Amino acid sequence: MFSADLQYGVRLVNGKKRILVGMSGGVDSAVAAMLLAREGHDVTGATMLVWDGSFQLKETARSACYGPGEARDVESARSAARKIGIPHIVVPLAEEFRRQVVDYFRSEYLCGRTPNPCLRCNQVVKFGLLPEMCRRMGVDFEFFATGHYARVERDSASGICRLLKGMDRNKDQSYFLCRLTQEQLRTLMLPLGGLTKTEVIRIARAEGLADLVERPESQDFVEADDHTALFRPEEMKPGPIVDVAGRVVGVHRGIAAYTVGQRAGLNVSSSERLYVKEIRAQANTIVVGTREDAETSCCLAVDVNWIAGEPPASKFRCLVRHRYRNAGAMAEVQTRGRREVIILFDEKQFGVAPGQGAVFYDGDAVIGGGWIRSAQA
Structure with missing residues (x-):
């Protein structure tokens, strides 16, 4: 399924393929598109339009997923595609994004939970509605690619696709992809999974994309000083x-x-x-x-997505990350049906927040992930 690009050491598909690349306007997705295009694939860039003006937000210099500065990101993606030499389309998804992500974000906070909009967006919009809408718009493609720092490998014996951590441990984004299905993983390409951020920046400079290196990375969900601007x-x-x-x-x-x-x-x-x-x-x-009061030895996670389609066992041990920036802790995971688990940590964990994602790892491989419903079992 894969071959090695000798110049940059990136694992890409064999033979010429038609590939749609989600481009955010940042350096990572641009380099992903460039690598695929340089391999001779038929690449099309696609950027989502999600800002709908529903909230009175002021345009700032910072990049964010949702806000009036979206036009800057679209133009950056369009400019990068032009330099790479690939077609670029803009995909209107504001209504769907508002309903599926913004409304979810607001509802979770008002219910006393801490949402993770990236997990939600990736599952439903970026890896779901975006490629679906592109097909409706007449784009013909076999694979979908992004600039995430993670890897996908197909097990030749079982045909199961495995989701793995990116080689750059400081940038690994496998946590955010834990809710992808086998159907989505089968046609997913992650060209940056075997690269470090330093290598991506070097490639960008070498390939005429140096202006993107200087752009601030999108760190926030909403283009405002505080997410409460959405309330x-x-x-x-x-x-x-x-x-x-x-x-x-x-x-x-x-x-x-x-x-x-x-x-x-x-x-x-x-x-x-x-x-x-x-x-x-x-x-x-x-x-x-106190800090000790805010620690817990267990939690309940619901609506679990298993990467392989099923849990590995009714009871198993693994590393669990209860936030993206959490290094992870060993725990016993006990299933209650297919979609609900109790997590029993070996050592008490601080700040386990209902609404965040609990993601399970076996070494580099993502086993699955669910939503923390309660910091108690």
Whole structure:
């Protein structure tokens, strides 16, 4: 299925293929498209239009997934495609993105959970609706590619596609792809999976894409100083901050501004460092405690997606990452049906936030991932 590109050491498909590349306007997706084009494949770049103007956000210099500065990213992607020598299309997905990602994001925060819009977007929009819409627009392609730092390998014996960590451990993005299906993985190409960010930058400079290296990377979901810009004033209702004994120690500015494990911005008076332990949405109350209070030895994850289609066993041990920036911890995972698991950590974990993704690893391989529903079993 794969061959090696001798110039850059990137594993690409054998023979000339028709490939659609999701281009964000950044250096990673541009280099991914360039590598595939240089291999002689028939490459088309596609950029999503997702900003719908539903919120009063001011355009800033920062790049973000959702905001009025989207036109800059589209023009950057179009310019990169022109330099690479490939056609580029713009795909209108604002209505779908609002419904599938923005509404989800808002709903989760208002329910006291901490959403992960990248997991949601990748599952439904970027690897789902984007290629589907491109086909409707008449683009003929066999593979879909992105600039994610992760790898896909096909097991010749079973035919199962495995999702693996990227070789650059500092940039690995396999966590964000944990909800992809076998159908999506079979036609997925990740040209940067075997490269480091340093190598990608070197390639960009060598191939005339140096301007993209200087562009700030998109780190935020919303183009604003604070994600609460997506909430109306009446949705940000102040309420009590209480300690674990139930004593009122402060006032919060609206539960959508907080996440489990948070310390900054609490504005409480205490001789100890306090962290958000729990968010009680129905009572509009934030519970704080010491760091130890905000630790847990178990959690419940729901709507689990298994990369191979099924869990490896009814009970198994693996590394579990409960946030993207979390290094991971060993745990026993116990299945409850096909889509629900209890995670029993070997050691207590800090800041396990309902709404985040729990992603399971066997070495470099992603076993699957689900949504943390409760920081207790």
